[in-house]
Amino acid sequence: MATDNDLVLVARHLAAALCLLGFAACQAITGLDEFSISSTASAPDPGAPEACQPGWHACDGTCTDLSGDPLHCGACGSACGTGEICVDAQCTCPSHRPRCAGGCVDLRTDPQHCGACEHDCSGQTCADALCAPELLMTGLGTLRALAVTHGALFWTEASPGRVSSIPSSGGARTDHATSPAPHALAVEGDTLCWTDSVAAEIVALDLTSGVTSVLATNQPSAYALALAGGFAYWTTYEVGEVLRIPRSGGPLEHIASSQVGAFGLAVGDHHVYWVNQDGGAILRSPLDGDALPEPIATECPAPRAIAVDESHVYWIDNVGIMRHDTLAGGPLVPLTEPPVSPHSFVLGGAYLYSTDEDGTIRRIPTAGGEPLSLAVDQALPSAIALDATHVYWHNAGDGTLMRVAR
Template sequence: MPSNPCHALFGLGALLLAACSSPPSAAPPGPTAPREDLCPEGFADCDGDSDNGCEAALLTSVESCGACGARCAGGDGATALCAAGACTLACDAGRADCDGDGGNGCEVLVAEDPRHCGACGVTCADACWNGTCDAAVLAGELRLPTFLGIDATGLYWTNQGTGDAPDGSVMRLDPGGGEPVALAPEQELPGPLALDEAAVYFAHARGLAAVPKAGGEVAELAAGTRGVTALAVDQGALYWVEAGTPPAFEDGGLFTLPLGAEPGAAKVMLAAIPGAASGVALDAGHVYVTARGTGAADGAIYRVARDAAPPSAPDRLHEALAAPRALQARGGALWLIEGRGIATFSPGSPLRRVVPDLPQIPAQLAFDDARVFWTTAREADGQVQSARLDGSDLATHARNLSYPWGIAVDGTNVYFSLAWNGGPATGALVRGPKGP
């Protein structure tokens, strides 16, 4: 037997050899320093525990960012992050780090700071509302405000209400501001509206009605009307479309009624419109109708002569469209929302997609002489946007909105309704500057 038994164990490895060669009286070894050089790039053994290996991800670890023990600190309104081995901040919603000082976190409330409105460095002339400069809430605590109309006499809109009771209304706000006035209170689900010189015409759950702009008695119109999705008024007559009965929507149509007809007079069908009629617009000689269709891209645009003997067969101008809706006539052309974009055409010409493939689906349209404006009805990140009539110069006028829906414009402002913010009376009517 060898004089030193440890020599016989040499072949079992350096670890046993080291143990055998240590003096019996030596103290046990203490903890060793982290061995980052033995770890894959971007990792380190920061706790010195070989059992869990190289446990620290130096590129992303808030506790060891770039090196062992380099802890990232958060701040007011911010969460600490480690990105590519460097400490950074993730600001809470509605906040920003505008001074570049991580020590005080994300110090700015961009929803209300007029020096940093919506983003760092955006300065308002007056106030900051919801990240939009110089906007103002004209009316609050509204019950699902939806469709808007505007002319020289004021701003008009419908509050749809909850549907559990006739708690909707048709509202008016004078051009100079002040308190909104309920022209037609206690209505059941009022929706689309149209204006002429004297009255506001609107659809509700049971049909159509009219109320004088100056206030007065509400007159019920057109017996047997249901499911109205759009209406227009011109040349002494009211025109509207009814979507029909789901799921096929085969019994929808285009209807009219002279404005001088007795209340409750029978409506006149101008044309049967299959496939969920969704929009109506007028020019001097024709009525135009969009139908959404029942599939992904089977919508269509129809035309009916105003003087055609009813009921007539409509001309199909365009087909294979993606959910066409919100039809309007502007400056000799027809405009509409189609799919995720905005399109236009003149009678007898091809459809032209002016603003295609938007990241958010448009809800309603409004126009001035130079631009088209629209809302995108989303829960928390809805927007009010516009573009030139040729599709260029896309601009965002307000963002981070709760279900913006109706929209109207005048010479200096854009008006929009916020339909819903989590409760039955949380809607609002807002005015903001159009910008240059």
């Protein structure tokens, strides 16, 4: 038969086991003043809720859903950044505020990311995803071409016949030369050149000295011009020739003849490229003309402007803006789709910048992709030019010069 001491010993062992299992009423079970036992179990947080529903967790004394709480996203204390939301325990940006430069931004109003990430408005406001355009000048006549260099915006004006400039940020006009009908315009280094379709001349202006000189005569209907490698290149639309001449002086060189409406012109590292507007063709020839012209594309509907980079040639025709790989060949690639109808364009880095008959100035990725509207509701934008920060254009409908951050 068990003695009283045996029963006390059993009770003590039972109480110890219950304490180790988490029961708090050890004294009540034993009833013995001398009985004590230590435990490593931590005391409950007095601020914690009694219990959280399944799938929720106690963070800072509050039950929270770690899959959707931006203060505790995926784990207690893991807060999302400014403007971020928590989705499926991951911090992300709302659909209308994409991530740019490490944060969520509103492309409709952010002047550092206006319409697209990294599109900075250069000090202007951003509204409706458009940087505010700047009015540079009013009251212009028939403007033919634009060029930006030496901190100034130059243009040719057929009526009245003059070559003029203003500071690229706007200001007083300077007239550099008068001419019967100046047309195409190009710049390289300290030399500005233009063609005159009535005087049939190619003229150069030294921007340092202000001295003008005639490079070539008897060049009627010279509507396109490019400067590269110390030469001036141009086409004659009615005569159908592609020519060049050293800017320092020398004999005239014929690159191609018997072309059908030679018009737009661009110069690459090894070839000169041009469009035959009436013949519907894109062609190229070595810079010195020491080979027959090589067709790049045919049956193009009324091609006009053309540009070239290290690996591609781009042009405008009645379909839109087209691209062709000059190294690998292959099919033509349209970079725009109707109803986009570009008038002129200029190449700058990874983008083409165009004026359109619908009154829009666009930035078009050369690799393909969605164009970005830079300005809208312009009055028949035509000639276009580019510098490091802005795109410039002429509105033929109201005689204004404008610019906007590129």
